[in-house]
Amino acid sequence: MNNTKNTDLELISENKMFGGLQRVYSHVSTVCNGSMRFAIYLPPAALEGKKVPVLTYLSGLTCTEDNVTVKAGAQRISSELGMIFVAPDTSPRGQDIDGEDDSYDFGSAAGFYLDATQEPWGKSYNMYSYITQELQDVITSNFDSADMKRQGITGHSMGGHGALTIHLKNPTLFKSCSAFAPICAPMNCPWGEKAFTGYLGSNKDSWKEYDATELIKTSPSKATLFIDQGLSDNFLKEQLKPELLEIVCEQVGQALKLRFQEGYDHSYFFMASFIEDHIRHHFDAL
Template sequence: MTVEQVSAVRSFNGTQYVFKHKSESLSCEMTFGVYVPDHTIGEKLPGLLYLSGLTCTHANVMEKGGAQIGASKLRLIFIHPDTSPRGEGVPDADRYDLGQGAGFYIDATRAPWSSHFKMRSYIESELLATVASVVPALDSARVGITGHSMGGHGALTLGLSRPDLFRSISAFAPISHPTECAWGHTLFGEYLGDEAKEEWKKFDAAILLSSYSGPARSILVDQGTEDNFLKQNQLQPESLKSHRAATVELRMQSGYDHSYYFIATFMYDHIEHHHKQLIQ
């Protein structure tokens, strides 16, 4: 595994790294960012994986999310990958909500997407090992998952499906019920096929929650009341209902929108939410 360091910048008594590597799952070069608080040699720190929303790269949350201050204070490694495969050989579409920048954290089964769009496998099987190879301080047994919008969908569905990998879960304005919203119809239809409706359900947070029977999870969800995508019914956070071992705390944040100003405002709360569960 060859991982190349693109940059390393000092930030809040730690280092904000960007790396790139050839991804086997995605058959292209991928870029990811990692913020690492200062630590002693041999020390292990918990990690938090942040999945970004439609159109984003690894860079948006790095520049605008304000995660470094909380990750530094609570001593947690913050990992933020890109949102899809990218590059000249990778299929794309002339719309922001499909193709490059819109991986949706699932494995596509339909052409042309199935050749590269395997973000689910990338996150589950490749990313954390790749991070650990260059950031040995990462304690891979103590990793939480969060994300925004499409990435909130990714965090909830991956977190609920793979409690063995992710010990804590939260989300910012997640696409909570994609089998019932326009973005989900577009993306599932293209990546999985309109006929594969049973398959769709495996990647719907509201549905996964309703049958969750894994280890206890306390899930924090923040949602701005002035979020245009909430008003367009793309997000449907009210569909996230506590069920058995999974409890959902949905906080409706008055006046906040869908932007990184919203994310930055509540980022510290989310880092603290994960930290509390990961240090147990």
């Protein structure tokens, strides 16, 4: 993989919000083989030059950086606490790969926050390296107020899977972790099986590297994992399986705060209801 750094940004949009600035940027990504976009909210404290913690949010299937930016209401509490809120896109775009846009749960908008090993996906579908390396360089190089020693990670659904696995593999980089309705055991659900087979191949031993339930068995975190799950979520039983994660956490002594929310579904209405709790969780931890 070519690790040449290119940290130049193009500003796509800027809007003032709660005294801070909500921006969207694009940049040339080496690991994702093309242009990538991310949203970033800079609270007033950051605009004043103060060093503030950074929370990265990973979105779910079919999403871009836009969904959480517009629907979740994260900016108000980020402004109040003084926290940068970063929301990258969910996959590379426009790679001209056969099948890339055939389904909602594989290819475009379905990068699953892993590094693909199977061709033709391996040349661009490297969201794990993008989040943990390249985007780190971009933020560091362009935002002096970002305290990169105080970072947390969160996400929804596929992005919740990404947050859990990336934290467990990089606990000193992302020191705090939370998730909304995460795919907790992707090796044991249709979404994960499809994605892992396509991106990683048929050797299931390689899948364990990107399955939170498997990672906790060997590399539990010192942080408390904070998860919210709606009980009226249509995907709960077939795809998300938080009970499997809960069992493993109990076995190895992993601190887990798992909340089941009566009547809530898989939508951003659920997310917006509890986003403040999650941002405060990260702020307190950082």
